[in-house]
Amino acid sequence: MWAKKHLLYTEATRHPFILSIRDGSVDLSSFKRWLGQDYVFVREFVPFVASVLIKASKKSDDGNDMEVILGGLASLNEIAWFKSEASKWDVPLSNTVVHKANQNYRRFLENLMLPEVDYAVAITAFWAIEAVYQESFAHCLEDGSKTPSELQDTCQRWGNEGFGEYCRSLQKIANRCLEKASSDVLTKAEVTFLRVLEHEVEFWNMSHGCA
Ligand SMILES: Cc1ncc(CN)c(N)n1
Numbered sequence: 174m175w176a177k178k179h180l181l182y183t184e185a186t187r188h189p190f191i192l193s194i195r196d197g198s199v200d201l202s203s204f205k206r207w208l209g210q211d212y213v214f215v216r217e218f219v220p221f222v223a224s225v226l227i228k229a230s231k232k233s234d235d236g237n238d239m240e241v242i243l244g245g246l247a248s249l250n251e252i253a254w255f256k257s258e259a260s261k262w263d264v265p266l267s268n269t270v271v272h273k274a275n276q277n278y279r280r281f282l283e284n285l286m287l288p289e290v291d292y293a294v295a296i297t298a299f300w301a302i303e304a305v306y307q308e309s310f311a312h313c314l315e316d317g318s319k320t321p322s323e324l325q326d327t328c329q330r331w332g333n334e335g336f337g338e339y340c341r342s343l344q345k346i347a348n349r350c351l352e353k354a355s356s357d358v359l360t361k362a363e364v365t366f367l368r369v370l371e372h373e374v375e376f377w378n379m380s381h382g383c384a
Contacts, residue, residue, distance in 0.1 A: 178363075181370040186308040188377035194328065195312055197319035200382075204324065205262055207380035209269045212255040214376070217279040218302070222246050224286040225295045232292035235349070241342045245303070249339075254330060274375040281372055285365070293350035297362040300343035301369040306331040307340045 310332035
């Protein structure tokens, strides 16, 4: 299980699409496809985060959790970012045909929003979703990368140190919840983590044009 997790995590955070941004060979039509599809994804992701916030308000034994989650929702406002980026790249956001991989990922999020899903499971998924973007885009900003200047803003958005700190806070919350979780919840959290990684890989595949 550990080996599978490790392999999938690497697949999700070192995907050929990300590597093509990092080495400067990225096909801009792939980038634009990712932008349009991710806007649609984020419109489902925000309600998912709101559902995690509600779970935190009811189930968390640490008042700090709500601040971390709310901080992410408010200051990271992804919807506004996608709108302004799409207009910069001339990507129409209305009438986007939602790709199958995106539909599947959105459906997965919808299920995670159900009240019967344990807070520990939901916060683990939330951390994993954010961490994949953080690690992927931070890789494009490392020394030696040849990320095109026009894509630096995108990489900075998730690859910056502040976002890294936010992801570490989410990870701490998830770890704290999992330490106290029953073995049933632990298994569910583990399976959910793997599903997130699979969905992220499928999402990159779609953007890269390999799906
Ligand atoms: C598919 C996907 N995964 C993660 C993120 C970062 N919130 C995102 N915008 N899109």
